[in-house]
Amino acid sequence: MIIVPLGVASATPTVTRHLSSVALWREGSVYLFDCGENTQMRMLQGGLKRSQIDCIFISHFDTDHFSGLIGLLSTLQLQRRENTLKLIGPKGLQDFVEWNFDFADVELQYPIEYVELEEGFEEERVVDEDEFYVEARPLNHSRFCVGYRFQEKDRPGKVDAEKAKAQGISEDWQYKDLKAGKDVELEDGTVVKSMDIVGHPRPGDSFAYVTDTRYCPNAVKLGKNTNILFHEATFTDSLSEKAEETGHSTAKVAARVANEAKTKLLVITHFSARYTNEYVLLREARDDFFPTWIATELRPIFTDPAHEKGIIEPRAYLKEINQDKKNSGNSNKKSRSGKKKKRFRKRKKVRKGKSTDNYSKSRGSSRSGSRSNNGNSSSSNNDNNERQPKPITPRTPFDDFDRF
Numbered sequence: 406m407i408i409v410p411l412g413v414a415s416a417t418p419t420v421t422r423h424l425s426s427v428a429l430w431r432e433g434s435v436y437l438f439d440c441g442e443n444t445q446m447r448m449l450q451g452g453l454k455r456s457q458i459d460c461i462f463i464s465h466f467d468t469d470h471f472s473g474l475i476g477l478l479s480t481l482q483l484q485r486r487e488n489t490l491k492l493i494g495p496k497g498l499q500d501f502v503e504w505n506f507d508f509a510d511v512e513l514q515y516p517i518e519y520v521e522l523e524e525g526f527e528e529e530r531v532v533d534e535d536e537f538y539v540e541a542r543p544l545n546h547s548r549f550c551v552g553y554r555f556q557e558k559d560r561p562g563k564v565d566a567e568k569a570k571a572q573g574i575s576e577d578w579q580y581k582d583l584k585a586g587k588d589v590e591l592e593d594g595t596v597v598k599s600m601d602i603v604g605h606p607r608p609g610d611s612f613a614y615v616t617d618t619r620y621c622p623n624a625v626k627l628g629k630n631t632n633i634l635f636h637e638a639t640f641t642d643s644l645s646e647k648a649e650e651t652g653h654s655t656a657k658v659a660a661r662v663a664n665e666a667k668t669k670l671l672v673i674t675h676f677s678a679r680y681t682n683e684y685v686l687l688r689e690a691r692d693d694f695f696p697t698w699i700a701t702e703l704r705p706i707f708t709d710p711a712h713e714k715g716i717i718e719p720r721a722y723l724k725e726i727n728q729d730k731k732n733s734g735n736s737n738k739k740s741r742s743g744k745k746k747k748r749f750r751k752r753k754k755v756r757k758g759k760s761t762d763n764y765s766k767s768r769g770s771s772r773s774g775s776r777s778n779n780g781n782s783s784s785s786n787n788d789n790n791e792r793q794p795k796p797i798t799p800r801t802p803f804d805d806f807d808r809f
């Protein structure tokens with residue numbers, strides 16, 4: 406799983422923060438939690454494909470949490486989506502979406518499956534797939550609000566093939582039975598026990614989305630033993646009365662929930678516009694629960710870096726970088742001794758495609774030839790003579806990566 410915060414503001418966007426939304430990427434599918442204004446643009450900037458969205462979960466009907474929904478659904482229509490989209494949220498969601506498209510006289514060409522939650526429900530499995538499920542529970546906000554937990558199902562333990570073979574297991578069905586926890590009786594009457602052959606089940610990954618809410622036991626239940634608890638922390642403790650009044654949490658409350666839930670990592674979000682520096686909130690949360698991070702827009706959080714290795718690859722400009730590599734090799738031949746050249750090349754190879762020096766050089770030279778000419782030695786002059794610089798206009802610093 407990769408978690409990408411798309412908007413971390415509360416109530417109103419600021420110069421640097423967008424309205425609430427977070428994307429969960431898993432095995433090529435995207436699950437969106439809340440859909441504030443700008444969500445679809447943030448997805449583009451983060452390298453997430455809108456066509457890969459499977460489900461959208463809405464927490465509640467404060468405008469900052471769903472104001473981007475209609476725009477996003479329209480884009481999916483324009484992209485000629487055909488797959489079913491699941492929309493999950495409080496009761497009224499279907500009316501809201503249908504009214505909007507009726508008003509605009511648009512007939513959606515892709516099916517939407519709605520799951521609506523009514524006030525007073527206690528707990529519901531709103532999505533149940535082979536490999537994971539999503540559980541919803543009501544929170545404690547100034548209006549009906551729902552929290553979610555995305556839970557991968559435990560995978561069966563690994564079979565020790567050598568041990569099984571040594572004990573006389575040979576058939577496929579026998580392996581299947583052992584994996585399913587059943588003991589197997591061989592022809593000579595000996596019983597091979599599943600627990601001797603199969604290791605412990607491997608626990609699934611988990612993520613809880615808890616916003617907006619005061620402290621409540623359901624927040625703890627949703628976050629119980631999760632790998633990531635994504636919890637709102639709108640205010641600092643000095644404004645705890647205001648938090649209580651408006652149905653929000655302070656950073657301390659988020660830390661309390663994380664402690665009680667025994668989560669591995671707390672990520673705080675939904676910052677009030679009054680805090681230009683959210684580290685005040687981080688410090689407060691860390692006083693009580695140290696493994697806390699700040700949700701930073703478009704900065705992905707990997708739940709299992711080993712598993713997700715290779716998903717984020719540098720994109721574009723590789724041609725330019727390779728060209729530069731060739732050129733800098735040539736210039737080296739002129740200016741340095743053979744020994745040095747070799748070492749230089751070797752280092753470059755290791756950092757293939759990731760060399761920021763080269764990247765910025767290619768960016769600089771393509772933006773304005775004169776700047777790079779002034780800036781450097783004969784080697785960059787050669788650069789410009791040998792190839793036609795292509796104009797590159799990165800939209801964000803995150804554009805250098807082709808993600809997911």
Ligand SMILES: [Zn+2]
Binds near residue numbers: 415416469470617675
């Ligand atoms: Zn909110």
